[in-house]
Amino acid sequence: MALNSNAHIKSKQRVADYGEVLTPPHIVEAMLDLVKQETERIDARFLEPACGTGNFLVPVLQRKLQVIQRRYAKSQLDYERYAVLAVSSLYGIDILADNVQECRRRLYQTFEDAYAALFGKKTKDSCRATVRYILGRNIIHGDALSLQTVGEEPQPIIFSEWSLVNGSLLKRRDFAFHELVNHASMRELPLFSDVGEEVFIPEPIKEYPPTHFLEIAHAYDDQLQP
Numbered sequence: 001m002a003l004n005s006n007a008h009i010k011s012k013q014r015v016a017d018y019g020e021v022l023t024p025p026h027i028v029e030a031m032l033d034l035v036k037q038e039t040e041r042i043d044a045r046f047l048e049p050a051c052g053t054g055n056f057l058v059p060v061l062q063r064k065l066q067v068i069q070r071r072y073a074k075s076q077l078d079y080e081r082y083a084v085l086a087v088s089s090l091y092g093i094d095i096l097a098d099n100v101q102e103c104r105r106r107l108y109q110t111f112e113d114a115y116a117a118l119f120g121k122k123t124k125d126s127c128r129a130t131v132r133y134i135l136g137r138n139i140i141h142g143d144a145l146s147l148q149t150v151g152e153e154p155q156p157i158i159f160s161e162w163s164l165v166n167g168s169l170l171k172r173r174d175f176a177f178h179e180l181v182n183h184a185s186m187r188e189l190p191l192f193s194d195v196g197e198e199v200f201i202p203e204p205i206k207e208y209p210p211t212h213f214l215e216i217a218h219a220y221d222d223q224l225q226p
Helices: 012-018 027-035 057-072 076-088 097-122 123-136 177-187 213-218
Strands: 047-050 092-095 139-143 159-167 169-176
Touching: 012 169, 027 057, 047 169, 057 092, 057 097, 057 123, 076 092, 076 097, 076 123, 076 159, 076 169, 076 213, 092 097, 092 123, 097 123, 097 139, 123 139, 123 213, 159 177, 169 177, 169 213
Parallel strands: 047 092, 092 139
Antiparallel strands: 159 169
């Protein structure tokens, strides 16, 4: 198998077993520049179905946090609210457990570095806990082809949608990934439309009452996906 000289790999065995090739940063940035406006929209959602260690998701979060800093650096509560929203807009799936853990770690550290640099000792553990919880739900150890988690007892991948409502409240709705993929592909309809066309509106499998964004980590009794 010939690899592009710009490609990064962890081992030849992982390439052979999983086709794992990591896109280098300069190519990632060039690709993200093609959708620059979306990468800088705080609530724009991104899904990377083979997220690896986060080579795409981390720079998207960095771009969003830069926008948030420009707009809300003078208000810690506003910064926290929108930083949490930015984190919650990012989704990833990877078949390798070490990649999932590293992707979560890198995304968390990206948030932590920006947060601590701005607010120092005034930062809140509750905000950190919210970010960790959301990353645990949004970055999934799974197989994007089978649409199931990876493990002894595979389960359908469930993604949580997070939306800010009434200021500081975060609304969670859970969706089965296979239903999103199957319905969207069958109908060939977008999820959203700004010009009035017919759209596919997915039905959540579960909805939760709005919860203050700083209380998210303690609000639910469900287990994080492995």
